[in-house]
Amino acid sequence: MAAPLLEIKRLSVQFFTHQGVVRALEEVDLAIEPGEIMGLVGETGCGKSVMARSILRLIPQPPGKISDGEILFKGEDILKVRRRRLREIRGNDISMIFQEPMSSLNPVFTVGNQMEEVIVLHQGVDRKRARRTAVEMLQQVNMPDPEQVLSKYPHELSGGMRQRVMIAMELSCRPDLLIADEPTTALDVTVQAQVLTILVDLVKRLGTSVLFISHDLGVIAQLCDRVSVMYAGRIVETGPVARLFAVPRHPYTRGLLEAIPPLDGERELLQVIPGIVPHLVDPPPGCRFHPRCAERFGPCDAIVPRLGEVDTGHRVACHLYGNGRGGMGS
Amino acid sequence: MWSRFRREHQWQIRELLLTLNLLSRNASAVAGCIIVAIMVFMAVFASLLSPYDPIRISLAERLKPPSAVHLFGTDELGRDILSRIMHGARISLRIGVLVVLIAGGLGALTGAISGYVGQQVDNLIMRVMDVILSFPPLVLALALAAALGPDLNNAILAVAFVMIPKFARLVRGEALAVKERQFIAAARAAGAKRLWIILHHILPNCLASVIVLATLVLGEAILIAASLSFIGLGAQPPTPEWGAMVSVGRKFLMDQWWYATFPGLFILTTVIGFNILGDAMRDILDPRIRR
Numbered sequence: 001m002a003a004p005l006l007e008i009k010r011l012s013v014q015f016f017t018h019q020g021v022v023r024a025l026e027e028v029d030l031a032i033e034p035g036e037i038m039g040l041v042g043e044t045g046c047g048k049s050v051m052a053r054s055i056l057r058l059i060p061q062p063p064g065k066i067s068d069g070e071i072l073f074k075g076e077d078i079l080k081v082r083r084r085r086l087r088e089i090r091g092n093d094i095s096m097i098f099q100e101p102m103s104s105l106n107p108v109f110t111v112g113n114q115m116e117e118v119i120v121l122h123q124g125v126d127r128k129r130a131r132r133t134a135v136e137m138l139q140q141v142n143m144p145d146p147e148q149v150l151s152k153y154p155h156e157l158s159g160g161m162r163q164r165v166m167i168a169m170e171l172s173c174r175p176d177l178l179i180a181d182e183p184t185t186a187l188d189v190t191v192q193a194q195v196l197t198i199l200v201d202l203v204k205r206l207g208t209s210v211l212f213i214s215h216d217l218g219v220i221a222q223l224c225d226r227v228s229v230m231y232a233g234r235i236v237e238t239g240p241v242a243r244l245f246a247v248p249r250h251p252y253t254r255g256l257l258e259a260i261p262p263l264d265g266e267r268e269l270l271q272v273i274p275g276i277v278p279h280l281v282d283p284p285p286g287c288r289f290h291p292r293c294a295e296r297f298g299p300c301d302a303i304v305p306r307l308g309e310v311d312t313g314h315r316v317a318c319h320l321y322g323n324g325r326g327g328m329g330s
Numbered sequence: 331m332w333s334r335f336r337r338e339h340q341w342q343i344r345e346l347l348l349t350l351n352l353l354s355r356n357a358s359a360v361a362g363c364i365i366v367a368i369m370v371f372m373a374v375f376a377s378l379l380s381p382y383d384p385i386r387i388s389l390a391e392r393l394k395p396p397s398a399v400h401l402f403g404t405d406e407l408g409r410d411i412l413s414r415i416m417h418g419a420r421i422s423l424r425i426g427v428l429v430v431l432i433a434g435g436l437g438a439l440t441g442a443i444s445g446y447v448g449q450q451v452d453n454l455i456m457r458v459m460d461v462i463l464s465f466p467p468l469v470l471a472l473a474l475a476a477a478l479g480p481d482l483n484n485a486i487l488a489v490a491f492v493m494i495p496k497f498a499r500l501v502r503g504e505a506l507a508v509k510e511r512q513f514i515a516a517a518r519a520a521g522a523k524r525l526w527i528i529l530h531h532i533l534p535n536c537l538a539s540v541i542v543l544a545t546l547v548l549g550e551a552i553l554i555a556a557s558l559s560f561i562g563l564g565a566q567p568p569t570p571e572w573g574a575m576v577s578v579g580r581k582f583l584m585d586q587w588w589y590a591t592f593p594g595l596f597i598l599t600t601v602i603g604f605n606i607l608g609d610a611m612r613d614i615l616d617p618r619i620r621r
């Protein structure tokens with residue numbers, strides 16, 4: 001197998017707050033292959049956004065601190081590069097779409113002005129060429145009448161249009177990796193579907209890899225090639241979407257999938273995972289999920305399980321599958 | 331060309347019309363506007379409007395009371411006071427505008443840097459601003475003008491320096507709010523430099539409040555500059571500066587009341603004009619009160 005495009009190794013991020021040190025990410029491993037869409041799923045507050053922002057070093061420091069690990073992008077450690085190189089990587093090689101399309105654009109400039117700026121900045125072309133590129137990109141995201149849209153101010157566009165503008169803008173410089181941090185959470189369902197279809201079409205055509213962050217399992221199942229499940233700052237399970245959804249191994253993943261109400265059949269009480277997400281100032285020892293886990297046993301509250309392979313490309317961090325050394329399960 | 335401009339800027343045009351509409355329905359704003367408009371008109375057309383040369387000496391005409399020939403009378407060298415006041419409007423407005431440009435530019439920039447960069451830089455800049463603010467503005471301007479030497483341009487620099495903290499503090503506060511908005515994170519993720527973000531994202535979003543403050547500071551700057559000229563640290567004779575005229579006219583106040591009174595009245599009305607206009611603009615441009 002070729003070297004992954006992005007490889008995150010043992011990434012740990014902490015936030016120093018008044019309540020204590022929040023361990024937002026602990027020894028997270030993640031790899032994204034060229035051209036693949038990797039889903040990252042988990043509950044609110046489990047560290048998905050922190051992960052996304054860490055990749056571009058957008059964590060506010062202080063209070064945040066990337067305390068350990070490597071983020072290898074094409075073999076280059078993003079955490080170690082100089083400022084100038086970092087700026088080149090941002091936008092040129094890796095770009096990012098944010099959750100709130102409402103506030104992702106500067107309200108005092110027209111859409112065209114902002115799109116052209118980004119293109120001029122990264123491609124070093126003149127304003128006229130930049131405008132043509134902007135029009136082309138808007139056509140690529142199925143925007144009707146791109147010229148008209150370019151002369152508008154952000155508040156004149158709907159949420160879905162703004163998010164499409166953001167997609168066009170972020171992909172205009174042909175990045176190798178796009179980080180999409182819950183890009184459709186703020187949109188209503190029909191628009192969400194439309195925007196996602198456009199996004200996936202476009203990245204597949206351009207061959208862009210995507211790290212797609214969401215808490216919506218349905219969305220992840222539809223568009224991702226592989227998926228990683230996060231719980232309380234750790235990755236608990238990762239694998240190809242079809243396998244992982246068909247045969248979820250980690251009790252937490254199983255709980256998540258069971259919590260989806262069935263479309264058919266009788267109305268019954270929703271399945272829930274008992275308990276709440278632990279506060280990350282003082283996470284439980286051992287496996288962070290053990291206080292809520294129905295299947296916990298001996299080592300769970302003492303030893304941190306490592307990710308171990310249970311099937312081809314399907315890895316789980318759970319003691320049920322042999323203490324994470326990749327032994328028993330496979 | 332024009333239709334394209336209108337289409338591309340339709341939003342700004344709409345905003346501008348709304349602002350003007352609100353302005354016209356606000357009595358004090360209208361009054362302020364009229365006063366300011368008169369002053370600007372006088373300043374621009376001073377050489378056409380003024381009946382006499384403001385610095386031509388004619389000793390035969392000295393200290394004449396107001397009459398049909400000399401509407402505001404003449405001074406101790408026989409110069410027409412009305413003409414001098416008209417040309418003085420030019421100087422006062424120039425002072426006001428230059429002070430606002432210098433102080434507004436530097437203040438907004440340092441404020442934006444302070445708010446956006448934060449931490450030690452913020453601390454350093456804001457403590458320096460606190461030091462400047464801890465002096466009464468007139469006293470500090472006076473000391474600076476004295477140190478730089480009596481000259482109108484030095485007075486302008488001194489007044490501008492004193493006004494910097496006002497802009498810096500205002501913009502810093504706005505910048506703190508603006509920098510948390512997502513388009514700043516998006517710009518950073520797109521690889522924008524800090525200076526670029528400050529100039530293209532932070533400052534334009536602070537512009538509305540800077541304009542309001544600029545209007546208020548304009549009046550104050552004119553007053554302080556006139557005060558400096560009054561003590562002899564600003565405009566030098568024979569420049570027809572209002573403060574300098576009041577200063578000389580003071581000696582004649584007992585017998586020739588018109589000499590000091592008219593320039594003084596003009597200082598008063600101009601400053602009041604800018605102040606009520608600024609106050610009204612603050613209300614109108616505040617999006618929470620608007621609509």
